[in-house]
Amino acid sequence: MSPNQPLLDVRDLVVRYGRVTAVDHVSFTLDAGETLALNGPSGCGKSSTVTAVLQLRRPDAGEVRFEGRELTRLTERELRPVRPRMQPVFQDPYGSLSPRLRIRDAVAEPLRVQGRWNAAGPARVAELLDRVGLDPAYGDRFPYELSGGQCQRAGIARALASEPRLLVLDEPVSALDPSVRAGVLNLLADLQDEMALAYLFICHDRAVVRHFADRSIELRDGRATEVTPAGRPRSPGAAPR
Amino acid sequence: MKATVRRWAGPAGLTRLVCLAAVVTAVGLLPRLSGRDPALTVLRGRSAEQEATPEALAAVRAELGLDAGPLSLLGNWALGLLRGDLGTSWVSGTDVLPSVISGLQVSLGLMAAAFGVAVLLAGALVAPVLVRGRGSAGAFAAMLAAVPEFLLATVALLVCGVWLGLLPTSGWQGPQYMVLPAVALGVPAGGLLGRLVADALPAVLNERWVELWRGAGVSGARVSAAALRRVLPPLLPQFGMAAVGLTGGAVAVETVFAVPGIGRTALGAAKSQDLPLLQGSVLALLALGLVTGVLAALVRRRLLGPALRDAALTLPPARPVRPHPAVPVALAAVLLTAVGWGLLRDPYAVDTTARLRTPSWAYPLGTDGLGRDVLARLGHGAASTIGTAAAVCVAGLVLALALGFLPSVASGASDIANALPPVIAGILVAAVVGPGTGGAALAVALLSWPALAAHAAALVQEVRASTFLIAARAVGASPWWILTRHVLPSVAGPVTRHAILRLPGIALALASLGFLGLGAQPPTPEWGLLLDESRAYVERAPWAALAPAVALALLAGLAVSTAAYAEGRAGRRAAGARAVKKEASVGV
Numbered sequence: 001m002s003p004n005q006p007l008l009d010v011r012d013l014v015v016r017y018g019r020v021t022a023v024d025h026v027s028f029t030l031d032a033g034e035t036l037a038l039n040g041p042s043g044c045g046k047s048s049t050v051t052a053v054l055q056l057r058r059p060d061a062g063e064v065r066f067e068g069r070e071l072t073r074l075t076e077r078e079l080r081p082v083r084p085r086m087q088p089v090f091q092d093p094y095g096s097l098s099p100r101l102r103i104r105d106a107v108a109e110p111l112r113v114q115g116r117w118n119a120a121g122p123a124r125v126a127e128l129l130d131r132v133g134l135d136p137a138y139g140d141r142f143p144y145e146l147s148g149g150q151c152q153r154a155g156i157a158r159a160l161a162s163e164p165r166l167l168v169l170d171e172p173v174s175a176l177d178p179s180v181r182a183g184v185l186n187l188l189a190d191l192q193d194e195m196a197l198a199y200l201f202i203c204h205d206r207a208v209v210r211h212f213a214d215r216s217i218e219l220r221d222g223r224a225t226e227v228t229p230a231g232r233p234r235s236p237g238a239a240p241r
Numbered sequence: 242m243k244a245t246v247r248r249w250a251g252p253a254g255l256t257r258l259v260c261l262a263a264v265v266t267a268v269g270l271l272p273r274l275s276g277r278d279p280a281l282t283v284l285r286g287r288s289a290e291q292e293a294t295p296e297a298l299a300a301v302r303a304e305l306g307l308d309a310g311p312l313s314l315l316g317n318w319a320l321g322l323l324r325g326d327l328g329t330s331w332v333s334g335t336d337v338l339p340s341v342i343s344g345l346q347v348s349l350g351l352m353a354a355a356f357g358v359a360v361l362l363a364g365a366l367v368a369p370v371l372v373r374g375r376g377s378a379g380a381f382a383a384m385l386a387a388v389p390e391f392l393l394a395t396v397a398l399l400v401c402g403v404w405l406g407l408l409p410t411s412g413w414q415g416p417q418y419m420v421l422p423a424v425a426l427g428v429p430a431g432g433l434l435g436r437l438v439a440d441a442l443p444a445v446l447n448e449r450w451v452e453l454w455r456g457a458g459v460s461g462a463r464v465s466a467a468a469l470r471r472v473l474p475p476l477l478p479q480f481g482m483a484a485v486g487l488t489g490g491a492v493a494v495e496t497v498f499a500v501p502g503i504g505r506t507a508l509g510a511a512k513s514q515d516l517p518l519l520q521g522s523v524l525a526l527l528a529l530g531l532v533t534g535v536l537a538a539l540v541r542r543r544l545l546g547p548a549l550r551d552a553a554l555t556l557p558p559a560r561p562v563r564p565h566p567a568v569p570v571a572l573a574a575v576l577l578t579a580v581g582w583g584l585l586r587d588p589y590a591v592d593t594t595a596r597l598r599t600p601s602w603a604y605p606l607g608t609d610g611l612g613r614d615v616l617a618r619l620g621h622g623a624a625s626t627i628g629t630a631a632a633v634c635v636a637g638l639v640l641a642l643a644l645g646f647l648p649s650v651a652s653g654a655s656d657i658a659n660a661l662p663p664v665i666a667g668i669l670v671a672a673v674v675g676p677g678t679g680g681a682a683l684a685v686a687l688l689s690w691p692a693l694a695a696h697a698a699a700l701v702q703e704v705r706a707s708t709f710l711i712a713a714r715a716v717g718a719s720p721w722w723i724l725t726r727h728v729l730p731s732v733a734g735p736v737t738r739h740a741i742l743r744l745p746g747i748a749l750a751l752a753s754l755g756f757l758g759l760g761a762q763p764p765t766p767e768w769g770l771l772l773d774e775s776r777a778y779v780e781r782a783p784w785a786a787l788a789p790a791v792a793l794a795l796l797a798g799l800a801v802s803t804a805a806y807a808e809g810r811a812g813r814r815a816a817g818a819r820a821v822k823k824e825a826s827v828g829v
Contacts, residue, residue, distance in 0.1 A: 056711055083717040095708040100730060106709075109726075110716040155712075162716050 005068055007032045007198050008053070008086075008166060013062035015048045015222075022048040024222035025062070032165060033196040037203055037213035045222040046202045050168045053200065054088055055079055067165065084114055084162035091171040093151035097143040103129070103154045104139030110161040128157040133187060149180035153187065160191070166198045174204060185212060260657035267669065268523055269318045272516045274673045318520070327524075328517035330510075337521040340506060345525050347413060348495070348502035351426065352487055354419050358427025359434055359483075366435030370442045371465045382439060383805065385432025387797035389749050390490035391756045392790055394425035394497040395772055395779075399787075403780050411499040422498045426490050433483045441472045474544045481537030482659050485530040489662020493753060497776075503529075504664075508757055511668045512676075519672055526665055569802040576623070576795050583620015588613065588766045597782040607784045609775060615788050618766035622789070625761060626768050629682050630748035637690035638740040644690075645697025645732060655691030663688050663750040664757065671759040678767075681760030685750045689743060696739050700732045742807060745800030752793060768793055 006029035015023035023045045030036050038046045052059040055071050064071045066086060071079065090096040097106045107125045111117045126136035132153040143151055152172060159167060169188070173181040185208065191197060203209050209216050218225050267274065280301040321328060327337035366382045401421055402410030409418050445451075445468050454464050492504030499505075507522035509515075582605070592612035600607045606615040663685050670684040671677075704710060704727065713723050748768075754760035755769030763770065768789045775786035 054715060056714060080717040080719065083715055086715075088712065088715050090708050090712070092708060096712050098707075098709040098713075098727060098731075109713065109718075113713070113716050113718045113722060158712070158716075 006030060007034075007067060008200070009063070009065040010053060011063045011065070013049065013052055013064065014060045015045070015052050015057070016060045017048075022222050023052060023059070026217075026219070026222070026224045027062075028217055028224065030166070030198050030200060032198050033192065034215075035192065035199040035201055035213045037201045037209040037216035038219060039203055039206070039209055039216060040219035044219040046219055047170060048222075049219070050088070050170055050200060050202060054086060054168055055083075056088075084110065085164050086166040086168065087159035087162050087164040088168045088170060089152075089155055089159050089172045091175055093148045093155060093175060094143055096155050097151060097158070099143055101142075102139065103134075103141055103143065103146070106143075106154065107139070107158045107161055110158060114162065125161070128161055129154070131160070131191075132157040133183070147180075148176050149184060152176060152184055156184075156187065156191075164197070166200065169199055169201045169203075171202050171204065173208070181208075188212075260654055264527070264657065264661065265524075266315065267673075268520050268527075269315045271520055271669070271672055272314065322524075327521035330515050330518045332513055332515040332518070337517050340518060341503065341521040341525050344501065344503035344506040344522060345529075347500060348491055348504060348529075351419065351422055351495070351500060351502055352491065354423035355426035355430065355487060356484075358423050359431035362428060362431025363435035363438065366432070367438045367442065367469075370439045371468070382432045382436035383801040384798055386429055386436050387746075387749075387801045388429055388432075388794060389493070389753050389797070390425055390429055391493035391497065391753050391769070392772070392793050392797075393428055394422070394494045395776060395786060396790055397421045397425050398497060398776075399779055399783060403783075413500050413502075418498075418500075422494045422500055425497070426487060426494045429490065430483050430487055433486075434480060437476050437479055438469070438472055441476065442468060445471050470544065474541050477537045477541040477544070481534040484533035484537065485659070486662055487533075488526045488530050489664040491526075492662075492664045492668070493757060496757060507665070507668055508759075511672045512758060514672070516672065519668070523665060523669060527661070530661070566806060569799055569806055572795050572799045572802065576792065576799065579616070579792065580620045580623040583614075583616045583618070584624065586614050586617030586620065588617040588621040589764060590614065590617075597778060597785070599782075600784055606788045607782065609771075609782070609785045610778050615771075615785050618771055619768070619788050619792055622766040622768045622771055623792070625678070625765060626748050626751055626755070627744070629678060629751055630685075630744055633682050633686045633689060633747050633751075634740045634744050636686050637693050637743075638737060640690045641693035641697045641736055641740075642729070642733060644694045645701045645736070647698070655695040658688045658691040661688060664753060664759075667754040667757070667759045676759045676762060678761045678765070681751055681754040684754065684759075685747055688750075689747055692743070693736055693740055697732050697736045700735060701728060704728050704731045738807065742800075742804050745796050745803070748796060749793065749800070 008030040010029070011027045012025045013023055013027070014021065014025060026045070026049055028036060038049060040046060048057075051057045052062075053064055055064070055074075059072060062072070066082065069082065071082065074082070097103070101109070104122075104125055107128055108117065108121060111121055111124065125139060129136045129139055134150060134153050134157065138146065138150065138154070143154070146154065152175075156172075167188075172188070173184050176184060188199070189212070192199060201209075201213060203212075280298040284297060284301055318328070325338065327341060329335065330337055330340070362385070398410050398421065401407050408420050410421060412418055448471075451464060451468065454467070455461075488504070491502060492508055494500070495502040495505035496508055503522050503525050507519060507526060510519035510522060590613065592608070594612065595604070595608050596610060596612040598604050598608040598612075604614055604616070606619065609615055609618070666684040666688050667681055670680045670687075674680045674683070710723060710727055713727055718726075751760055752767070752769030752772075755767040756773045757769075758773065761767035761770055763774070771789040772786060772793070775782070775789070779786050
């Protein structure tokens with residue numbers, strides 16, 4: 001990847017469900033360490049866009065270039081080594097963790113899947129939990145024994161275990177209580193500064209978008225209607241309203 | 242509405258049609274499927290003296306059309322069916338149709354009376370809930386619903402007919418002959434109806450409109466009527482299934498009370514290998530089940546009216562009533578003690594000097610007509626009945642887990658399985674492979690896997706739609722990893738628990754087949770068979786009948802209380818999970 005190439009380059013992305021076109025020729029780019037917000041009314045194609053970017057549902061047309069590689073033509077098997085480098089964080093903190101796995105095992109799963117589990121594994125899991133602000137003792141618990149905010153932190157730890165370059169945040173705080181949101185958003189901001197993560201951030205809340213995103217795209221009926229460059233300078237630590 | 246259309250036109254509807262066609266084809270091909278040569282049966286049935294020479298047998302085969310290929314056999318049978326010709330009986334040589342019609346008339350009369358009994362009983366079970374407005378008659382009604390008809394029929398025969406001498410116990414000559422069979426057939430159905438309504442009512446009576454109506458001064462009777470009307474439509478499909486169950490129960494009850502109905506005709510035909518008569522009567526029983534199912538659906542449409550279009554009238558979730566764990570534990574302890582004690586004794590030792598002994602220290606439960614130890618036979622019978630039931634459960638579980646990934650197959654097959662009582666499946670299987678433990682197990686297994694498969698399919702769908710599965714894909718997990726680490730573990734646990742819960746019910750179904758002579762054969766000690774054998778000398782040695790009857794009743798109680806206990810636990814866990822979810826949005 002050449003230095004001036006964007007981390008993620010999406011061109012003319014199209015997603016159709018039967019006769020309905022959910023995403024209609026959407027294009028954007030995203031650099032390392034940058035945050036791009038996707039917003040718009042419900043049903044405008046935000047979630048369809050990100051599932052197509054993550055190749056969890058293959059787009060019907062268009063290109064998704066990640067780290068210089070065109071993903072849409074890769075087979076499922078060829079995609080598997082690429083997937084860890086772009087991780088989703090979901091809206092529902094409980095649904096995104098298997099109810100049958102302890103937090104420790106949920107965070108360790110990416111390491112096991114990717115063949116990186118070894119003697120240092122448990123320490124790595126504890127470190128990840130600590131990094132997202134969870135006492136590693138919580139590793140013994142099941143998701144339903146944690147609060148929503150704690151679960152969301154565990155979900156972020158799990159995503160970080162794959163050592164991603166890009167996090168796709170699908171309304172990561174909208175299911176949380178306002179008092180908890182600030183904490184999770186601040187955590188995300190710190191992680192970004194520390195690891196130069198790129199964020200593709202779906203969000204309803206304009207205040208959060210203004211505070212958090214470098215740029216934002218407004219989606220309406222599957223079309224990107226507006227791209228606003230560089231929002232306000234970010235002040236980490238300040239809680240959004 | 243759209244969903245209903247899809248249900249019937251989609252793959253599930255297709256499997257449903259395929260299953261129905263398969264059952265009818267199997268009935269049509271019975272003469273061909275039957276492993277044994279029916280020519281000999283026919284020859285014996287006609288004249289005992291005639292020598293069974295190869296020529297005589299060949300002549301019989303040609304006369305019956307058995308030498309034709311399966312397709313022409315099926316074609317001829319189907320054509321005859323369309324003309325209203327069910328063929329001639331191999332045994333009596335008379336037309337089948339008149340016997341089927343007369344049997345059907347008797348059975349319809351019996352079922353109507355049984356339905357009356359069921360409605361009266363259900364009313365009695367539901368009334369206290371309506372009057373008090375809370376609580377449920379759950380446990381008692383569930384117990385009544387779980388008692389198999391053949392057991393109830395035997396006990397009714399013993400108590401009312403033999404000990405009290407109040408009512409005639411055999412034959413069909415007047416209204417008084419109808420009382421005991423109708424009670425035996427109607428009580429389990431009434432228990433089921435009463436239980437369904439009584440379980441659903443408390444939650445309905447807690448709905449806001451009830452408060453509103455009461456506040457507005459509407460009389461209690463009108464509120465009760467409205468609540469009943471509110472409860473009935475969602476339950477009607479289950480009522481239809483109960484009506485189908487009546488056709489299976491009719492076989493046992495008609496046999497016990499020697500009622501010349503269609504069920505007894507079918508059983509007799511199966512035992513004497515009179516296949517045309519068997520085909521006719523089984524078809525009549527299937528048609529009876531289908532018609533009641535359609536009637537239930539029509540009544541539901543009528544009651545729902547335009548609400549059907551929204552399909553929105555579901556019942557509020559019933560509050561689980563959890564019985565004390567001591568109940569199932571005590572029942573299991575009593576059963577296990579008796580079985581364990583019996584297993585140490587010899588069930589086959591015949592002592593003709595000690596026939597029909599009353600219970601004593603040497604024979605704790607007495608002896609039977611051949612002087613065999615009843616306790617020993619009970620113990621060894623449990624091993625064979627429950628052992629077979631366990632094998633059926635495991636087979637059903639494996640099949641369900643394999644087919645759970647094809648939800649449409651599972652749901653279509655389970656609909657047909659619900660429409661086919663085990664006794665009728667047992668009759669069909671026995672006609673093909675002959676009566677025996679294997680055949681009975683096959684019949685019950687054929688009907689028990691679809692419910693498990695439907696459950697597995699629902700769980701697979703739920704897991705496949707879950708976010709954590711997408712998350713697993715996103716970290717690069719292979720399909721094999723997802724299947725073995727996420728999907729199977731999520732499905733196997735609950736479906737295994739479900740299979741274990743069905744174990745007592747499967748054992749009861751096997752016992753009912755044994756009772757009818759379609760399962761284990763003498764001298765095997767099998768609970769249903771024990772009950773059947775003891776009927777011959779029930780006046781002189783009632784304890785020989787009482788022991789297997791009590792054991793079966795305990796098994797029924799165990800089935801009900803374990804299921805209720807598990808349901809209560811699951812309900813509480815679900816409620817707990819919901820509470821957690823609600824708190825999720827509230828804070829760390």
